[in-house]
Structures are given as structure tokens and as C-alpha cells.
Amino acid sequence: MAISETQLETWGKQGPTAQFTATYETLRGVLNDPLSPYYLKSFEIFLQGSYKNTTNVYGDSDVDVVIRLDSIFYTDTYFLNDEEKRRYNSQRSAGTYTLDEFKAAVIAWLTKTYGNDVKPGKKAVFIKGNGTRRDADVLVCAKLRRYYTFPAYGDPLYVDGICFFLPEGTRIENFPEKHSANCTQKHQDTRQWFKHTVRIFKNLRNAMIEKKIVEDGLAPSYFIEGMLYNVPKERYGGSEQLNFKDVLNWLISADRDKFVCANEQFKLLGNGHVTWPAANCTRFLSAVKTYNDAA
Incomplete structure (x- = not known):
């Protein structure tokens, strides 16, 4: 015995996306509002998760949105040798705006818009759905650059990702675009x-x-x-x-x-x-x- 051909075919179909699309466009507009306190900073807004990857099925509910601060970036130098690490450290410069400041500004702006529907969590900021708006998770993070080489001449080899911090200070790295x-x-x-x-x-x-x-x-x-x-x-x-x-x-x-x-x-x-x-x-x-x- 085995799961039927018809059942597998049905399960393989993508779930509905209309409400998701409307929720994302609305939320993107709120996050990208010129009146927001962080608007003059460099940041990107994009999707991650099943809707981004078109692997959503019936029953998937949350819209996963990333707002990534690009004014600064964190680095992962694990794969560099000692000489490359010294070379990188000699060239780096500290940022003047922090991820904590950015996250606080984003949460304040979302709360101003959605009120009590906004619930900051350990990782993401949850926004409860209302009417046709779906539940959404907004991950406030910073750009991460994982270096694989940092040569004296020529361009370094790296992969861009994101990072954020848990309440106890643990840094979480991920690469949703990759x-x-x-x-x-x-x-x-x-x-x-x-x-x-x-x-x-x-x-x-x-x-x-x-x-x-x-x-x-x-x-x-x-x-x-x-x-x-x-x-x-x-x-x-x-x-x-x-x-x-x-x-x-x-x-x-x-x-x-x-x-x-x-x-x-x-x-x-x-x-x-x-x-x-x-x-x-x-x-x-x-x-x-x-x-x-x-x-």
C-alpha cells in the first residue's frame, strides 16, 4: 500500500496567496513609511519562509517579513586564518548606529500603527492578524557578512546574511536570501x-x-x-x-x-x-x- 497518486498530487499544490500578498504589501508600506523614525537609515525589507519560497500549503498562516539594517554590518570571520583576521581588523571601523536602536525604533513604529496587536518576542515581533490581514512575524536584524577569504590584494570572498540577538545575548546567524x-x-x-x-x-x-x-x-x-x-x-x-x-x-x-x-x-x-x-x-x-x- 502507499499514499495514492491523487492525494500526492493534491498535497503538492501551492496554498492560497491572495491574503498573504495583501498583508505583505500593507506591512511593507508601514515599515517603509517616510515618517518612520528610522527612514533615513539604510535598510532592506524582504520576505523569508514558505511564502517567499512558494512552498506554502493550506494552513500556513504567518507572513515572515525581514527588515534588515544595512547601515552597519556584523561579521563572521571563523573561516579566516590569523593573518586574514588581523588584516580585516586593521581595516574595520565601528558603526555609529546600533541594531538595538534600530529594533526599538521599528517596534515603536509598528506599535504606533497596530497598537496592542504588536507583541515583541525572543526572535521576531508578532503582529496579530485583523480582518483580512494575516498574522505576521517581523524579524528586525542587521546585515551579516561571513568571510571565507580576506586577501591583501583583490576582493575578499564572503556571503551576505542576517544576524540578530536573543535576549540573553546569543547571536543568531542565518542566510535567508541564499x-x-x-x-x-x-x-x-x-x-x-x-x-x-x-x-x-x-x-x-x-x-x-x-x-x-x-x-x-x-x-x-x-x-x-x-x-x-x-x-x-x-x-x-x-x-x-x-x-x-x-x-x-x-x-x-x-x-x-x-x-x-x-x-x-x-x-x-x-x-x-x-x-x-x-x-x-x-x-x-x-x-x-x-x-x-x-x-
Whole structure:
């Protein structure tokens, strides 16, 4: 037995986007208002998450918006050698405007607009939906530059990302634009099967949560995308059932310790803030196999 061709095809379809688009455009207009106290600073507003990556399914609710301060940037010099680090430090200059000031100004502006619907959290600022406006998470962050080389002559090699700080001071780094670009390339390389398959796995996860087979939070969408990003492109395609079977069988038998996040800047599995506990990945795949076998 296996999940039917029709069910997989249905699960692979993208969820509705009209309300999401309207919410994002409204929120973007508020954040980009010339009357805001931070308007003269350099910043960018963009999407991240399932709506950005067109992997949203029915039931996805929050709109994930990033407002990134570009007037300053933080650096990750882990991959530089000692000489390169000294060279970088000799050339850096301190900023005059802080991320804390920017975040406070953004929260104040959002609160002025949305009042009690604004709830600052440990990571993002939650804005409760109202009427046709969807719930939204606004991540206030700064630009991050991860250096891989910093030569004496020529241009350094680096990847741009974002960073923000948890209340206790831990710095969280991520690379949402790199994640999105890599997922789009993977989608093209798999002849439009990658994002379709992500939506299948997300809908299957939601069905298992509803039936209390797995708990909510076991397999976040970000990690499902990352997991499927590691599947070789030749495993995708064919009929719905063949595609699902080949992808699932490869994931179960693969050496998952070698998996990377879709942004290719971190390992996928681990115990950090931006990694997925390996045991959770194993439990999720085991539940998927059992569900498919019993369908």
C-alpha cells in the first residue's frame, strides 16, 4: 500500500496567496513609511519562509517579513586564518548606529500603527492578524557578512546574511536570501519537482499532526526544505508515487550527518539554534514511512 497518486498530487499544490500578498504589501508600506523614525537609515525589507519560497500549503498562516539594517554590518570571520583576521581588523571601523536602536525604533513604529496587536518576542515581533490581514512575524536584524577569504590584494570572498540577538545575548546567524536562491535553483534542476515535493512532505506532516501521529514542532518547514535540498536531482520525477518513493527511500538510507542546510552555510542536523536535532529528523522520516506503508 502507499499514499495514492491523487492525494500526492493534491498535497503538492501551492496554498492560497491572495491574503498573504495583501498583508505583505500593507506591512511593507508601514515599515517603509517616510515618517518612520528610522527612514533615513539604510535598510532592506524582504520576505523569508514558505511564502517567499512558494512552498506554502493550506494552513500556513504567518507572513515572515525581514527588515534588515544595512547601515552597519556584523561579521563572521571563523573561516579566516590569523593573518586574514588581523588584516580585516586593521581595516574595520565601528558603526555609529546600533541594531538595538534600530529594533526599538521599528517596534515603536509598528506599535504606533497596530497598537496592542504588536507583541515583541525572543526572535521576531508578532503582529496579530485583523480582518483580512494575516498574522505576521517581523524579524528586525542587521546585515551579516561571513568571510571565507580576506586577501591583501583583490576582493575578499564572503556571503551576505542576517544576524540578530536573543535576549540573553546569543547571536543568531542565518542566510535567508541564499536559502531562497538555492531552493529556486534546486527546483529548476529537478524539473519543477523540488518545491512540489516540499509541499507534499509539509502537508503529510500536517496530516500526521492532526492525527496525533507526530507532535507539532517535530519537523519545522525550514528543516523539511533543507532535508529535501540534499536529495540528488535524479531522484526527483516520474509519477507522483514514484517521485515520493524514490525521495523517501533515498532519505532513509542516506548518510544524513553530511546533510547541509539549503543555504549551504551550516550542517542541517545538530543541536544549535539553526540546526535540526538528528533524532527529530529520524523520527519524522520513520513516521512518514509508516504512514505511507499503511495508506
